[in-house]
Amino acid sequence: MIRNYGFTFLIAALSTLIFYFSPSWSESFRPTQSQQQIFVEAKVVKMISSHLAPDARVPSITTGQQVFMAELLEGPEQGKQVKIDNPLSRQHNVYVDEGDVFIMMVRQTVNGTVYWAYNHKRSDAIYLMLAAFFALLLSFGRKEGLNSMVALYFTAALIIGVLVPSIFAGWNPILTSIVLMAVIIIVSFILVSGANRKSICAMGGTLLGIVAAGIMAQLFGEMANLSGIYLDKGEDVIYLAENLIPIRWLMFVAIVIAALGAVMDVAISIASAYNELRITDPKLTPKQLVHACMNIGRDIMGTMTNTLILAFAGGALTTIMMVWGFNMPANQFMNMPLVAMAVVNALAGSVGIVLTIPFTAWLAPYVFKPNQLEQQ
Structure with missing residues (x-):
């Protein structure tokens, strides 16, 4: 089996190495961030107030204002509870209920730390879809499906890990x-x-x-x-x-x-x-x-x-x-x-x-x- 899949494993390992070493290689010419901010998962623990109504032009979207308490689930302030003012508009529409997990932006400013409901947590759905896609590839394609997955992984490694940094360089x-x-x-x-x-x-x-x-x-x-x-x-x-x-x-x-x-x-x-x-x-x-x-x-x-x-x-x-x-x-x-x-x-x-x-x-x-x- 190793002989049959040797080239496949080699390319997968090479792709992983590219992703691993690319950040350190590109550190000298990577754009510096003007603002100190991190993005962490947070959970709504208590809804304080909610003034919402369907948007007049897009009834499927709810707009207005939410105020709630949220607990940081990761990062240096893990376990801390903070008060979040969450305005909802057509473009920024992070509507949440108690118990929901969302992505919080924590930004350090001259006036103190700002906590912001940045976005819904969409990664779980994306990872689940990727898993379904790869499962279909493997079930129908078998060896060819695995090779297709590795080819896609290698393509992403060269574009993200080499091509994009080289343009910035x-x-x-x-x-x-x-x-x-x-x-x-x-x-x-x-x-x-x-x-x-x-x-x-x-x-x-x-x-x-x-x-x-x-x-x-x-x-x-x-x-x-x-x-x-x-x-x-x-x-x-x-x-x-x-x-x-x-x-x-x-x-x-x-x-x-x-x-x-x-x-x-x-x-x-x-x-x-x-x-x-x-x-x-x-x-x-x-x-x-x-x-x-x-x-x-x-x-x-x-x-x-x-x-x-x-x-x-x-x-x-x-x-x-x-x-x-x-x-x-x-x-x-x-x-x-x-x-x-x-x-x-x-x-x-x-x-x-x-x-x-x-x-x-x-x-x-x-x-x-x-x-x-x-x-x-």
Whole structure:
């Protein structure tokens, strides 16, 4: 078993090491916090007063004011009970009852310690959903499911533990993202599909596809006078970082990360189709195989581009609703930075998917040798 899962365990251990050593490595250039604050779990022990009413515009939301006593369940002041004034609005709506556990912010100020009902405790639901997701992967995928989990873990380790700190450190984001995405692609395909020619072909097609997507996003983004500053929280990041962040190139990084999963899916589909066709009919020439894969690629192209575009549309749903609600003319909403950014990213990712099909098909004859017909 250890022999069969050796690479899987190695990547899992490497991912854990990245998460473990990343904080100490990035400590010298991590943004310093201007305010001293911690977040701890707290429990409502007594409700003092409650003046609440359904919101006039959103009846499902309760607004008003709560005053209650809360006990800190962790941290240096564990066991201490404090009085909390909890205003409820549409944006900040941490409604609690006696016995509820929530997340409290404890902030040190010149006027003393401030205790604030920061948010509901949502982590339990998220962890439960993750557990259900992993359980489904393992039950249906078994070894492949475990490898998929480790591949996802490794991807998160490189993005969170290496890519993000390197951008704050001032490294070239384009070169860094390409190198890290190449490592993710190689490791993910080896874990999911094994170390074979099919995976090698898919690796090459995926890397070319996401680079093409990144170039398209950067090129047309700059033509539209867009930059990374228009990304969500893009301006906040500038003031957060102590070093000069190359914000101009963050569009490239963002689309490379966003398109990676869909591009990998297309690449492995084309590489697998080429391999299966050559095994099924050894008389087919490389030219015929490439032509057949291009036909298969045309069939999956529409659904995969829809997948990526709809993912971006889902993220911009409220913006789309605002455009419709205000009955904005095309000349107005197409020139809004948020709309233009979403359209450029969605189209660039779709271009990456479309180009991955010929890239992978053209690479296949060089990766698969005609006289080797064994199952890859």
